[in-house]
């Protein structure tokens with residue numbers, strides 16, 4: 487199912503963990519509403535760079551989220567967050583451009599050697615962070631030390 491011009495529900499629910507569990511990672515109706523909003527916001531990110539975006543992880547239903555060790559309040563578990571790369575660009579450069587680009591977001595995290603994480607939880611706190619040490623490691627304020 488296509489959510490917006492450039493993003494499909496399949497891209498937003500694909501999860502190797504879910505596949506390995508035999509879980510379809512289907513969103514609840516409320517989470518599907520959030521995923522549509524997320525796709526619309528990701529269109530704005532795409533327009534900022536005018537390049538294709540590769541979504542590496544977005545939605546994780548409660549069972550999948552628990553299996554990857556995510557906290558139940560994770561923006562991924564609610565359909566508010568996407569991990570992604572912009573085709574041909576370094577993640578850190580992408581994060582800097584989004585930070586400075588006037589887009590309203592809740593959290594922007596440069597997960598070093600992994601992805602850019604962005605969430606559009608309606609709180610829209612404009613939090614900018616970095617996670618240099620990999621999944622589960624401490625998260626620090628700002629993109630640079």
Ligand SMILES: [Zn+2]
Nearest residue numbers: 567568569603
């Ligand atoms: Zn993430």
